Amino acid sequence: MRAITVDQPGGPEVLQLDEVADPVPGPGELLVEVVAAGVNRADLQQRIGVYPPPPGASGIIGLECSGRIAAVGGEVDGWQVGDPCVALLAGGGYAERVAVPAGQVVRPPDGIDLVTAGGLLEVAATVVSNADLVGLDDGETFLVHGGAGGIGSFAIQYAKQLGATVIATAGSPKKLDHCRALGADLAVSYRDDWSAAIADFTGRGVDVILDNMGAKYLDANTAALAPDGRLVIIGLQGGSRAELDLGRLLSRRCSVTATSLRGRPVEQKAAIVARVADTVWPMYAAGRIRAAPETRFGLADAAQAHSRLESGENVGKILLLP
Incomplete structure (x- = not known):
């Protein structure tokens, strides 16, 4: 063959x-x-x-x-x-x-x-298994990075089906429009200060983050978590090593999980x-x-x-x- x-x-x-x-x-x-x-x-x-x-x-x-x-x-x-x-x-x-x-x-x-x-199948299996793992629930706020890709395009829609408020990051006006068309309540460029935009939008932080960047976004992601928030890392496009502020996680009862399918x-x-x-x-x-x-x-x-x-x-x- x-x-x-x-x-x-x-x-x-x-x-x-x-x-x-x-x-x-x-x-x-x-x-x-x-x-x-x-x-x-x-x-x-x-x-x-x-x-x-x-x-x-x-x-x-x-x-x-x-x-x-x-x-x-x-x-x-x-x-x-x-x-x-x-x-x-x-x-x-x-x-x-x-x-x-x-x-x-x-x-x-x-x-x-x-x-x-x-x-x-691969994108659905990735998103569903991780949403199940961290218990993404109706009424929670969900952030997915790379919202215009295969994973992101599915994750936006699936999280909306679960009743979540959805935030997506992407890199161009065309991709941001794509995220909004799929149902994202907020679509923000990762080339801008996306963490500040998310803080302004939510007023309290994000309950669940699905992240494909790894080290590069670790500090900003953990800062964006709401109390009892959950960060799930599924990719390492931004590297595999970074410092983690455990005090920040402890004070807000947050968790960081890394998974591979x-x-x-x-x-x-x-x-x-x-x-x-x-x-x-x-x-x-x-x-x-x-x-x-x-x-x-x-x-x-x-x-x-x-x-x-x-x-x-x-x-x-x-x-x-x-």
């Missing part, structure tokens, strides 16, 4: 289209013929060599895909060859076929075309995928959440897709189509 390979860490140019051996589904696995693969920030980190796949996972980049069942491994029920599906992956998405534990494969939402569905045990990921299918897919089907705008590339153009994501100009989701 054709797949994108990386011989050595580097820029987008290291992504090469090669012929590799087809994966074979083992017991409890499904083989998926890939229709579309989502491109995520974590893929860029893997390409430059700082986010390797967990032990036993495919070394091919790609954390989510949509497609059709090509083969059913032993001990798997409920699937037949040809069934449409979406899958959460530990790796292997940038390819024509990928083997996946059956618990991480579900049918796409009703009314969503199979290509678009290729960019839904990719390295979780299969059983945990299966439970998250089932939760998404049960709670989020009906929201898509009913039009209460809509898919993010898409930029589509052929599999052979993976380098262009990475360059597009790195440029900071993309709004919504980027997809690769084998």
Whole structure:
């Protein structure tokens, strides 16, 4: 089969289209013929060599895909060859076929075309699992950084469905308009003093922050928390090391959590995928959440897709189509 390979860490140019051996589904696995693969920030980190796949996972980049069942491994029920599906992956998405534990494969939402569905599951699983973890609740205030990306576009809408007041940061007028169109109650440029704007807007701080920046925003994020606030770090675009004012957290009874979806045990990921299918897919089907705008590339153009994501100009989701 054709797949994108990386011989050595580097820029987008290291992504090469090669012929590799087809994966074979083992017991409890499904083989998926890939229709579309989502491109995520974590893929860029893997390409430059700082986010390797967990032990036993495919070394091919790609954390989510949509497609059709090509083969059913032993001990798997409920699937037949040809069934449409979406899958959460530990790796292997940038390819024509990928083997996946059956618990991480579900049918796409009703009314969503199979290509678009290729960019839904990883972001939904990330946001839903972290919202559950910190107990984001009706009436609370929620802040998401990078509101115009794949994670942010979903997080804004999902938090609104939970009854939260939503704040989003983004980097351009076009992206801020996108956040507002999705339902953000406040959209503020991260190029300005976003922490002051949030303080003025809330008068008390933010209950939950979903952060992809890490070290760069740690001080400002913890300062923005309301009493009993919760900061969840899901990315390290701004570095991994920073000082933390524990006295600030203690005085306000705040918490800081850092989570990753990719390295979780299969059983945990299966439970998250089932939760998404049960709670989020009906929201898509009913039009209460809509898919993010898409930029589509052929599999052979993976380098262009990475360059597009790195440029900071993309709004919504980027997809690769084998």
